Amino acid sequence: MKTLTRKFYKRDPVQVAKDLLGKILVYRMNHEEISGRIVETEAYVENDIASKTLSRRKVFGQLTSQNCGTTFIYMVHGNWLLNIIAHPKGGMGGVLIRAIEPIRGIETMKKNRNVENQRNLTSGPGKLTKALAITNELNKTDVARIDAKIAIIEDDPATFEIGSSHRIGVTHDLPQELRFFIKANRYVSKP
Numbered sequence: 001m002k003t004l005t006r007k008f009y010k011r012d013p014v015q016v017a018k019d020l021l022g023k024i025l026v027y028r029m030n031h032e033e034i035s036g037r038i039v040e041t042e043a044y045v046e047n048d049i050a051s052k053t054l055s056r057r058k059v060f061g062q063l064t065s066q067n068c069g070t071t072f073i074y075m076v077h078g079n080w081l082l083n084i085i086a087h088p089k090g091g092m093g094g095v096l097i098r099a100i101e102p103i104r105g106i107e108t109m110k111k112n113r114n115v116e117n118q119r120n121l122t123s124g125p126g127k128l129t130k131a132l133a134i135t136n137e138l139n140k141t142d143v144a145r146i147d148a149k150i151a152i153i154e155d156d157p158a159t160f161e162i163g164s165s166h167r168i169g170v171t172h173d174l175p176q177e178l179r180f181f182i183k184a185n186r187y188v189s190k191p
Contacts, residue, residue: 001146002154003144003153004023006068008069012045012087018180020038020041022157022158026152029132033105034108034109035105038097039185040099041180042098042168044083046091068087070140071138073139074139079126079129097128099181099187109131123189125189165179165181165190166179167179
């Protein structure tokens, strides 16, 4: 297993959001490893009205490029959302992990969500954090460390087509499409 390096996250959040597709999100919960392939992301960029970079400048704004590759977990509408800080030096931004395709720990995910339908386990950012039992206690976790509770690792290169759209649930979105997903993957929240 090889984690993505900090350098991977010290780039434009839009490119990081695209490049995270197909990578494996691993969460070590108690004595179990739960994992899934990242199939949907959203980029949040500097001067983005929908981003926490403006409304909570203290969170992204105080994080230097040394903190790229760390988690930023916050609550929206009663759901914890898992973001990864990603931006070039001197910038601000991050990537929301919107959905994963479950790989390991599926029974634990079902128990955590009290859901039997596997397709419905992690097909949305709130569903994902509930299935993996991720809370803000894991805020500022360094995902570039292989021994971290949350890590993002490389996988064998796969061929897939990337789709894009405007972000979901964003009232004042930017003109460019900043939501990215693996086309035809059944775990994407919305095609």
